[in-house]
Amino acid sequence: MYARIRSLGIKGIGGYEVELEVSISSGLPRLDMVGLPDAAVKEAADRVRAAIKHNGWDFPVSRITVNLAPADTKKAGTVYDLPVLLGILAATGQCKAPRPEDMFFGELSLTGQLRPVSGALPMALAAEAAGARRLFVPRDNAAEAAFAQGLQVYPVENVRQLTAFLAGEREMEPAAPGVIDPDSAPVPDFAEVKGQENVKRALEVAAAGGHNVLMVGPPGAGKSMLAKRLPGILPDMDREEALRTTAIWSVAGLTTAENPVVVRRPFRAPNQTASRQALAGGADLRPGEMSLAHNGVLFLDELPEFHRDVIDLLRQPLEEGEVTVSRASGTVTYPSRFMLVCAMNPCRCGWYGHPSGRCRCTERSVREYQGKISGPLLDRIDIMVEVPALEYEELEARPGGESSAAIKERVDAARAAQRERFAGTAVLENARMGPAEMEAFCGLDPEGSALMKGAYEALGLTARSYDRILRVARTIADLDGAERIQAMHLAEAIQYRTFQLK
Ligand SMILES: Nc1ncnc2c1ncn2[C@@H]1O[C@H](COP(=O)(O)OP(=O)(O)O)[C@@H](O)[C@H]1O
Ligand SMILES: [Mg+2]
Ligand SMILES: [Zn+2]
The missing domain is CATH 3.40.50.300 (P-loop containing nucleotide triphosphate hydrolases)
Structure with a gap:
């Protein structure tokens, strides 16, 4: 007996697809997880067993192997609780197998309630990139996951609700797409x-x-x-x-x-x-x-x-x-x-x-x-x-x-x-101008040059502080709507470097 469930993992701040294969065979009853699971992932076995029993399903008295692929990346956390449970239920014919374009993640309580996990957004974005059409997540992760576009995010409260939905026995509303509102x-x-x-x-x-x-x-x-x-x-x-x-x-x-x-x-x-x-x-x-x-x-x-x-x-x-x-x-x-x-x-x-x-x-x-x-x-x-x-x-x-x-x-x-001004370059703001941008956009008129020369000598500036003054002067000119840096912009920028610590 065998089932495949698609899930996700986190590396750095990026998500990636993880596929679970669940295989059930005769042999001494035990559950093995392979594919570099950490301690929290291994503990999924206990939560899944409890949740399956609590909800009146049978936990197979057989040898269960769960393989997390790709096998060479470390899998962390509790996100695989839900996929492991579904895999066991699907492999034993106790629930309808999900569609190939379904993905799942979520932590389980011992009674089969879903608990939120960290990394919902990057995982949802990875699900979108992997071509998933439906993503099932703990209810409290749904608002965040719904910022991924191009797939429907279903908020799941408990496993019974989910299996009933997969079997077509009940409806479930996908989460509304997220809106970013600074106010x-x-x-x-x-x-x-x-x-x-x-x-x-x-x-x-x-x-x-x-x-x-x-x-x-x-x-x-x-x-x-x-x-x-x-x-x-x-x-x-x-x-x-x-x-x-x-x-x-x-x-x-x-x-x-x-x-x-x-x-x-x-x-x-x-x-x-x-x-x-x-x-x-x-x-x-x-x-x-x-x-x-x-x-x-x-x-x-x-x-x-x-x-x-x-x-x-x-x-x-x-x-x-x-x-x-x-x-x-x-x-x-x-x-x-x-x-x-x-x-x-x-x-x-x-x-x-x-x-x-x-x-x-x-x-x-x-x-x-x-x-x-x-x-x-x-x-x-x-x-x-x-x-x-x-x-x-x-x-x-x-x-x-x-x-x-x-x-x-x-x-x-x-x-x-x-x-x-910086369209088409990697620079976003004046503070990050490199030599090429400074050459192009921070030219001084004769009055500005004279002012800068005086400041350089009188204040003992370094080449580095010289550049910083020019970048700040560029910003002051931008606030003033000026095409070119003028002496008064420069004077203000210099003043921000002349405050001397002892
Ligand atoms: N310019 C100010 N205008 C209004 N309230 C001020 C001002 N400066 C200080 N306060 C009051 O004093 C409190 C302490 O200021 P704070 O910003 O912590 O000072 P600092 O960080 O310089 O020690 C502030 O929470 C505010 O209530
Ligand atoms: Mg303070
Ligand atoms: Zn003092």
Whole structure:
């Protein structure tokens, strides 16, 4: 007796087809799983046996072999519970065999209820690519899986309901196709931030060109408050971006039935005590914070409190837009392209430079504190901005700043100019211009050249910071709707590099 059931697996953040063959033969009763199953997959046997008995079917008293193909990839998790159960029922003639274009995944409870699994979206996309027409998934995974197009996703509550449907004895409604609506995930608004007009402007420029930012200022000045509002002024993700980020979240187990898809650019703020694994990923080969921030913002608050090797981990994603994780169980590469936003106090006590003279740190301790941020990291920051403590009058005033929606309109316009300019190239935003694009789009007029020369000499700039200034100036010109970078655009960009740490 034999049955074949089509299912899916996850590698990295991608899904792939897995075919189960179930063979039942005479011999001592036992169930063997072959094809590199992990411990959770092997435990399927116990859940399946219990669910079969609980629902009044017969569990064959024979030798059962389940082969998971392709046999050379590791199969993980509990997604094969449902296919194994169906395979046994179909092989023993206790349920109607599924159609060749049906696929299944899902974890079972001992009573045969379906439980959600992680990775629903990438598996559904793989099902679509493999030509499946119907995909049967746990009910709580259905909303997420339904973002795959070209196949019908059926939400399954329990195995009885499914076998009755396969036998044509009852109806089942496929899930409605998913809709990506950024407004379904509200974010805090810039209108609530009092004062700090310079910082808001700097963040607008950063959002418009995808530039990395460092904010420096005393405790309570509003650094965290400002950073959290960035997703509200960043351009909406297109469908491709939203699904890619969702796939990462899904594999990490962060999507839910209520929030099945990441509709807004993510904002991730890992804790200073976060381990290398938490940032880069790796536990069970799950993606870390740097990948969860893909297409969005990675916020490192209190930057000097992060461990040095954690900061070194940022280098690969900042340069390559992805992160490679190696563990005994294998190597995986996850997408990891984010806007880096950092915040820090100017000194250990936080008040260095404050007019009240409250800071009691020695010059040496200030230098040590700031020295914790490595030069290579600072080299990747395009915009440094001071966030001063609010004056009492500002604090007392009612908030009445510009709304995020108004700022976002300008950001969107600047992004549209960039899209047009970079059409047909791999570059998406000014921050990622290479030498060829800079040569083509960042030419300076004589006034700009003179200004740049002066700044280069007076500020002791490096070639790298020279390039960063030009990219930021390009963004400022885009916000201004200008074809060419003008001296005033350049002057503002230079100002974002002249904020000197000690
Ligand atoms: N510019 C501001 N406008 C309105 N409220 C502010 C402002 N700055 C700080 N606050 C208030 O102070 C709190 C602490 O600010 P926070 O952003 O955590 O400061 P920081 O990160 O610089 O230490 C905020 O949650 C907010 O209530
Ligand atoms: Mg803070
Ligand atoms: Zn101090």
